[in-house]
Amino acid sequence: MSTDMNAHAEIDRSFERYFRQNRLPHLWCPGCGNGTALKCIAEAIEGTEGFTQDNTVIVSGIGCSSRGSGYMDFDTVHTAHGRAIPFATGIKLARPELNVIVITGDGDCTAIGGNHFLHGCRRNVDLTVILFNNNIYGMTGGQSSPTTPPGKMTATAPYGTIDRPLDACRIAEAAGATYVARSTAFHVKHLTQMIAGGLKNHGFALIEAMVQCPTAYGRKNKMGSPAAMLTWMKDSAVMKAAWDKLPPEKRTPEKFPIGLLYECAGEEYGMANVEILRRAGGL
Numbered sequence: 001m002s003t004d005m006n007a008h009a010e011i012d013r014s015f016e017r018y019f020r021q022n023r024l025p026h027l028w029c030p031g032c033g034n035g036t037a038l039k040c041i042a043e044a045i046e047g048t049e050g051f052t053q054d055n056t057v058i059v060s061g062i063g064c065s066s067r068g069s070g071y072m073d074f075d076t077v078h079t080a081h082g083r084a085i086p087f088a089t090g091i092k093l094a095r096p097e098l099n100v101i102v103i104t105g106d107g108d109c110t111a112i113g114g115n116h117f118l119h120g121c122r123r124n125v126d127l128t129v130i131l132f133n134n135n136i137y138g139m140t141g142g143q144s145s146p147t148t149p150p151g152k153m154t155a156t157a158p159y160g161t162i163d164r165p166l167d168a169c170r171i172a173e174a175a176g177a178t179y180v181a182r183s184t185a186f187h188v189k190h191l192t193q194m195i196a197g198g199l200k201n202h203g204f205a206l207i208e209a210m211v212q213c214p215t216a217y218g219r220k221n222k223m224g225s226p227a228a229m230l231t232w233m234k235d236s237a238v239m240k241a242a243w244d245k246l247p248p249e250k251r252t253p254e255k256f257p258i259g260l261l262y263e264c265a266g267e268e269y270g271m272a273n274v275e276i277l278r279r280a281g282g283l
C-alpha cells in the first residue's frame with residue numbers, strides 16, 4: 001500500500017454512517033460550503049451524549065442548504081419554505097423525548113420564515129437551529145437575501161444591494177433564544193463545537209454557520225475560487241473575545257464575530273406546556 005493510501009486509511013470516516021449513501025452524490029455545486037457544515041453537524045451529533053440516529057429528528061425548509069436533511073440518515077422532514085421551525089416545534093411538543101434539529105438557510109429563516117424564527121426564539125422551544133448563511137438565495141438563482149451585505153451584486157440588485165442586512169444572531173438574542181453562536185465553514189472544528197453547544201442547550205439554540213456559495217454569490221461578486229472564499233471567511237471572522245476589544249471603527253461590515261455570542265437561562269417551552277396540560281387535566 002502506498003503512503004498516500006495509508007494516510008487515507010487513517011482518516012476517521014465514522015461520520016459517514018450518518019449519511020444516506022443511496023442519496024449521494026449530493027446536488028450541491030463543487031466548492032459549496034453546505035457539505036462542510038453538514039459534516040460538522042454529523043460530528044457534533046456523534047460527540048454529544050444522548051444523541052443517536054434513532055432519537056434525533058432533522059427538519060429543514062426549502063433552499064440549497066435545506067436539501068441537507070435528505071442526505072442525513074435520521075428521521076428527517078423536508079418541509080415548506082420558511083416553515084421548518086413550526087414543524088420542529090410541533091414534533092418537539094408531541095414527542096419531547098426526541099432531539100430536534102433544524103437546518104435552514106438565510107432566505108428560509110430570515111425572510112419567508114422570519115416571523116416563525118422570532119416566535120421560536122421567544123418561546124424558547126428546545127430546538128437546535130443551524131442557519132446556513134451564504135448571504136444569497138442560491139437555489140433560485142442568486143437573488144438578494146436579508147443577509148446580503150451592502151453593496152454586493154445579486155440577481156435582484158445588479159448595481160449593488162442598498163438594503164441593510166439583518167444580523168440573525170442579534171435578532172435571536174433580542175427575541176429570547178437562550179444559546180446563540182456563529183462560526184464558518186473555514187473553522188470546521190470551531191463550528192462543530194458551536195453546534196455541539198447548541199445541542200446541549202435546553203431551549204432555543206441558534207448557530208449561524210457562514211458558508212460559501214461560489215456559484216450564486218461568489219461569482220457575481222468576483223470573490224474567486226471556493227478556496228479564496230474560505231480565505232475571505234478566515235480573514236473576516238474575528239473571535240468574540242477579540243471582537244469585544246475592537247474599537248467601533250474597526251467593526252466594518254466585512255468583519256463579523258464568531259464564537260458563543262450569547263447564552264442565558266430561560267424556561268423551556270415544552271416544560272411550560274406540560275404544566276399547562278397538567279392544569280387542564282390532560283396529564
Ligand code: SF4
Binds near residue numbers: 032034065214215
Ligand atoms: Fe451551494 Fe450556492 Fe450551489 Fe446552492 S447555488 S449548491 S448554495 S454553491
Ligand code: MG
Binds near residue numbers: 105107136138
Ligand atoms: Mg441562502
